[in-house]
Amino acid sequence: MKKFKIGVLGMGRGVDLAENLSLQKDCEIVAFCELSAERAASGIERFGREVPVFKDFDTFLEQELDAVVIANYFHEHTPYAIKCFEKNIHVLCECISNGTMAQGVELLRAYEKSDSIYMLAENYPQMKFNREMKHVCDGGTLGKIIFAEGEYNHPVDPEDTDFLKGYIYFPEHWRNLLPRTYYITHSLAPLMWATGATPKRVSAVPVFSPIPEKATARMVGDRAAIVTTVNDDGSVFRVTGCAAFGAHHNAYRLCGENGQIENLRGMDGQVMLRYSAWAIPEGKQEVNLYEPSWNDSDEELIENAGHGGGDYIVARMFLDCLREGKQPDHPYDIYSATTMSSVAILGHRSLLGGGQPYDIPDFRLEECRVLYENDNDTPFFGSDGSEPTIPCCSVTEYSPSEEQIKAYYEAIK
Ligand SMILES: NC(=O)c1ccc[n+]([C@@H]2O[C@H](COP(=O)([O-])OP(=O)(O)OC[C@H]3O[C@@H](n4cnc5c(N)ncnc54)[C@H](O)[C@@H]3O)[C@@H](O)[C@H]2O)c1
CATH class of the missing domain: 3.30.360.10 (Dihydrodipicolinate Reductase; domain 2)
Known part of the structure; x- marks a missing residue:
């Protein structure tokens, strides 16, 4: 039986998806990509099987991969999906697909040049x-x-x-x-x-x-x-x-x-x-x-999966797309x-x-x-050190109190 070789970017939510994909008999998680050594260690412990973890995405992508799960920071999925498209690697991407309007344009232009299957890993409809x-x-x-x-x-x-x-x-x-x-x-x-x-x-x-x-x-x-x-x-x-x-x-x-x-x-x-x-x-x-x-027929596996069974079904839907060589249906496309x-x-x-x-x-x-195509406005900080360009709250001057922020720093120590 051909086994699809899958890599996973991000070892928070990414580990949940890895677990659910692993339940498909013709699928194997062969690599993770994670920046933080601490999150990599806890992720491997949760996954329960030793799998190589790469810090650098380009090195990770040099592994023999049929598909990549993209589960890094919420607003930074696009550049990694595009790198996969450039190698015709299939993509299961966490939500949302693009953090800016310009990235939406860039994502589609790259996708249309590739043979990759792309599916949004949206589990709530399931x-x-x-x-x-x-x-x-x-x-x-x-x-x-x-x-x-x-x-x-x-x-x-x-x-x-x-x-x-x-x-x-x-x-x-x-x-x-x-x-x-x-x-x-x-x-x-x-x-x-x-x-x-x-x-x-x-x-x-x-x-x-x-x-x-x-x-x-x-x-x-x-x-x-x-x-x-x-x-x-x-x-x-x-x-x-x-x-x-x-x-x-x-x-x-x-x-x-x-x-x-x-x-x-x-x-x-x-x-x-x-x-x-x-x-x-x-x-x-x-x-x-x-x-x-x-x-x-998979009721037992569904009942044991996260998010009301949606996690298992999304993993199965993605594998079905790979098996049949087809793009997913609306609104997963x-x-x-x-x-x-x-x-x-x-x-x-x-x-x-x-x-x-x-x-x-x-x-x-x-x-x-x-x-x-040039609309790069974002309310988020970028991993490259870039700053938000628009407010994130309707009351633009809103901020938590100094006391709340101090307690936050204490809590994350
Ligand atoms: N569908 C769902 O039910 C569901 C549930 C939770 C999270 N999510 C989505 O999944 C994605 C991830 O969520 P999370 O809670 O794990 O987020 P998170 O911010 O806690 O974790 C992201 C992980 O990606 C790693 N990372 C970031 N950039 C990286 C890079 N360039 N190379 C390697 N590793 C990198 C971080 O170190 C971190 O471990 C988000 O898009 C989130 O919205 C979906």
Whole structure:
């Protein structure tokens, strides 16, 4: 049996993906790339098998690799994907695909010159309730989906300082500067997947309410961005990016002409499917509350995987693409991935500008690419020492207190 040889960049999230890929019989993790010796050691311990770890990406790429998983810093995926394209190495890339508009253009230009398969490693559409919602939408009983909502809502305990060491371990880390619209794929991709729609216009407003964290250097006082997209099929989505309000949930709701389906917040994956009284299909009630099933031969492996089983399914989907030599379906393909990045980036621009709408460029068209090919604006520090060029928070002068920042430095020591 041919085994696909896979390398993994970044040994935080990258190790989760390595574990899930390893469950596929025709796949072997042959190399990691990680800058930090400490994170490399803990990553190997977690992975449970000795695999060479390279510090330098170019040396790592000299290994015999069929594909690379890109799981380095959130906003710096593009240059590494491009290096893979130059060698026709396939790419499974964590979210988001590009940290700036210019990088989106650069990524696509390089991709179109290569034979690489590119897939976004977006796992939330593959959670059980989201798979069920797509299944029901595909069945057609709801009619055309005209409005949908997606919330990725992750409040943090203001007293908890333990997670800082593992997740926000230096002051310039991307999580300290992450605008609320940027982590968009977990709320948006499930809706795109269920409906097939693609955003064409975006606007966003902030919910400014700094979390009273004991120790923090988070420069974003917004708790959420309320992002609206108008889509190519005339539908409208309202999504949050990464929010931190109310109680924790991943919640989605799809409304059609005849009824709606949603997973109920706080009800552990139960799905509520309702129809208008005049449009109840045969075999259904007006109100249907149920726990969906996987209907999948890999159910046991899925149940044991992270992110509600999504991690396993994404790994399997990528391997299926490699086996069949095909690009993934919408919204896992590179054009959908860059569209979602545009929603993230231009959504933030809208939020900073009081909610003014922005057209989402169609990066298949050269005339749209030239508009953005030099647009390098970023709210993040770069690994090369470059500084942010735009604010990350709606209240541009916002900063945590000196006391909070001092406690943050203590916590990450
Ligand atoms: N889909 C999901 O559910 C999910 C969950 C967590 C994280 N993520 C995504 O995965 C990516 C990584 O997340 P994380 O939490 O591990 O981030 P992180 O910032 O904690 O870790 C990134 C790792 O990459 C390493 N790295 C950075 N640049 C490097 C380089 N040039 N060469 C070698 N190593 C380098 C860092 O040392 C670090 O270990 C991000 O895009 C994040 O958004 C996705």
